[in-house]
Amino acid sequence: MSDQSESTGGLTFDKSKRNWPNELNVFGALILIVIIFEILGAIFMGQSLLFDTNDRFESIFNEARLRIIIIQVAIIGILALGVTQVIITAGIDLSSGSVVGATAMIAMSFVQVAEVNGGPNPKAIFGPAFLDLPVLVPVIVGISVGLIAGCINGLLVAYSRIPPFIATLGMMLFARGVAQWWSLGNPVSFPTESYAKIGAGMMPVIIFLSLAVLFxxxxxxxxxxxxxxxxxxxxxxxxxxxxxVPRHLMLVYMIAGGLAGLAAVILTSKNLTAQSGMGLSYELEAIAMAVIGGVSLFGGRGSIIGTVIGALIIGVITSGFTFLRLGAFYQEMVLGCIIxxxxxxxxxxxxxxxxxx
Amino acid sequence: MSDIILETKGLTKHYGGVHALQDADFVLKKGEHVAIMGDNGAGKSTFVRQITGVEQRTRGTVIFDGDEVNFAGPLDAREAGIETVFQTLALADDLNVPDNLFLGREKTKLNWLGPFRLLDYKSMREDTMAGLVKTGVKIPNIKNTIANMSGGQRQCVAIARTATFASKLTIMDEPTAALGVQETAQVENIIRTLKEQGESLILVSHNMRQVFDLVDRIIVFRRGRMVANLRKEDTDGQDVVAYITGAKTGAEYEGAA
Known part of the structure; x- marks a missing residue:
């Protein structure tokens, strides 16, 4: 402290204290992981993970694998965008996966077709009045269910001062119960054609990235x-x-809930069915994406960009292990260590x- | 217009059965710097919290700038022109200097967007620079987060809020309690600058030297009551200590404590 000049009265500027964006570290980790897989791929498989070595594509990249990497993290990534905001407030949201499950069942019930193979829909939840509805209905229903769940989380956390861990743990169990009770464990299937387009092809990725930019x-x-x-x-x-503060926390938890609802809509549209077990442990993967992306569980630090890179890291690891033909259990061990x-x-x-x- | 900026009459605060503050009658003139002294638990901080709206008083009146006021919260007090530098620093570690200065009253654009209205970073940065220049606070890089700053720098940022928002009254609750010698000197210089600029100040402090250096008048609290109101010229350190410890009580407060 002796080198401080008197003119600033102890307020000298130390260059080492300048802010280095944490996203660069996370991005560096992503590159490092890709390089590790490229080396392992070259040694054991004789081919590259991300680059086109067999001239199957127009570009230098292995487009098919890139697409798989991002599609498989897009839906959980949408959850992670909300979870990131919750964690930045020094909270946690354990309920998002179960909310996906409950929302999937409920939203899907508003999108069933009246006729399947010439006969009446065997899986219809509601009466004829609720069949063949316009696509906007299930989307609005889905997001609303998510918002309601988020609203309850927010009320519990912000106004009754229940710790976020407990409040959202309660919602996690409750929402999973709702998902199973809704159709007594039966899957809800046969959505309308227009609904199926929401989650088809690269749509989940487009929605995920657009939301990432927005947030x-x-x-x-x-x-x-x-x-x-x-x-x-x-x-x-x-x-x-x-x-x-309470009103703001309400809003944060509601946004997280709404995103979970939207994720459920996309997931059911992609799978063309809703099952009560949908979204199982998604909340943990979403939290993992945020944490790997540099979001601090103590609150205040982290970013959407970080979480998106975190999602990509998980995507690369998942694809990389498949590429190396290693079992999923190794993958989970490594992910655990990385978190x-x-x-x-x-x-x-x-x-x-x-x-x- | 009277030249009184703040006046309290019979200001009282009870926490359950604890009488933390009892019938405080206090007057502060415009441009005057007053110190509030007293032992721990004497009611100094309680007094400050009633004025700044952090807590709601049990009874009594507060007259600020000619009007009787009932602040629902610290933001109300702040909007009326009372800036407070709290004992525990009210700064968000992960935000930078302008963000902290404008926390809770950001300059915004496109206000119809509600909570998603845009921040006017440029304007806030300019106002921050102006405020820092006015108080003589030198911070090398205002884009640094508070987490990267020393205790002195943090306290200076907290005090610079005052200058940035053209307030009518500044209240400092032990602003140098956690600071080193050099940093304390820096904060004291800022307080002198505020005096030159005619800013009214209430300074809560335990530091006798600091109080005699900086203020015009000294108020002593003991066990929730005001026991002395001394002009700096008429008193000295030993005298003040006598009031603080209870060896003496001001003539006008006899029978109170």
């Missing part, structure tokens, strides 16, 4: 985003600064930053 802008350039970071950073300061590693790294950086200040 990136919201988190960085709007009052909503600023207050979300402020609450996660120092809730007492946020309250003293006049931010209506713990990411949090440990975050802790270490936090501690170092605190020591420097």
């Amino acid at each position: 990136h802008l919201i988190m960085n350039y709007t009052v909503y985003g600023k207050h979300t970071y402020a609450i996660g950073s120092n809730e007492a300061a946020a309250r003293m600064s006049g931010i209506n 713990v590693g990411a949090v440990a790294l975050d802790q270490y950086q936090q501690k170092r930053a605190a020591m420097r200040a």
Whole structure:
């Protein structure tokens, strides 16, 4: 502290304290993981993971695999966008996977066709008045169910001061129960053709990326985003600064719920059926994407870009293990290590930053 | 217009059966710097919390800038022109300097977007720079997050809020309690700058030297009551300590405590 000049009275600028965007670290990790798979691929499989080595495609990339990587994370990625915002407020949302399950069952019931193979729909949940409805109905129903679940989470967390872990754990069990009760465990199937288009082909990816851009802008350039970071950073300061913290938390949990509802709509549209077990453990994968992407479980730090890269990391690892013909159990072991590693790294950086200040 | 910026009459706060503050009658003139002293639990912070709307008083009146006021919360007080630098720093560690200065009252564009209205970063940055210049606070890079700053820098940021928002009254609750010597000097310089600019100030402090250096008048609280109202010229450190410890009680407050 002796080298500080008197003119600034202890306010000299230390270049090492400049902010280095954490997203670059996460992106570096993504590149590193890709390189590891490329090397393993070259040694054991004699081919590349991401690049086109057999001249099957027009570009230099293996387009088919790139597409698979992003499609398989797109739907959970949509959940992760909401979960990211919740975690930035220093909360957690364990309910998103179950909300997907419940919403899938309910939304799908509003989109069934009247006739299947010439006969009446054997899986119809409601009477004839609810068959062959316009596509907007199930979409609105789906998002609304998600919003209601998020609203309840928000009320519990913001107004009754129940810890987010417990409140959303309760919602997780409750929503899974709703999913099973809705049709007593039977799948809901046979959606209309227009509904099937929502999740067809690359649509989940387009929706995921559009939402990612939208929420990136919201988190960085709007009052909503600023207050979300402020609450996660120092809730007492946020309250003293006049931010209506409970109302804001309500909004954050509702957005997370609404995104879970939308994810359910896309998932059922893609699979053409809804089952009560849908979305099982999605909440954990969504949290993993956020955490790997540098979102701090202590709140205040993290970004949508980070989470998107986190999602890609999970996508690359999943595809990479399939590519190396290794069983799914190895994949889960490695993912477990990476999640713990990411949090440990975050802790270490936090501690170092605190020591420097 | 009177030249009184703040006046309290019979200000009282009970926490259940605990009488934390009892019938405080207080007057602050415009441009005057007043220190509030007293032992721990004497009612200093309680007094401040009633004025700034952080808590709701049990009874009594608060007159600010000529009008009787009932602040529902700290934001109300702030909008009326009372800036508070809290004992526990009210800063968000992961936000940068302008974000913290404008937290809860951001400058925005496209306000019809409700909670999603856009932040006017440029304008906030300019106002931040102006506020820092006015208070003489030097922060190398206002885009740095608070987490990367020293305790002194943080306190300066908290105080710079005052200057940025052209407030009528600044309240500082132990602004230098956690700071080193050099950083304390920096904060004290800012307080002198505020004095030159005619800013009214209530300073809660335990530091006798600091109080005699900076303020015009000293109020002493003891066990929830005001026990002395001393002009700096008429008193000294030992005298004030006598009031704080209860060895003496001001003539006009006899029988109160």
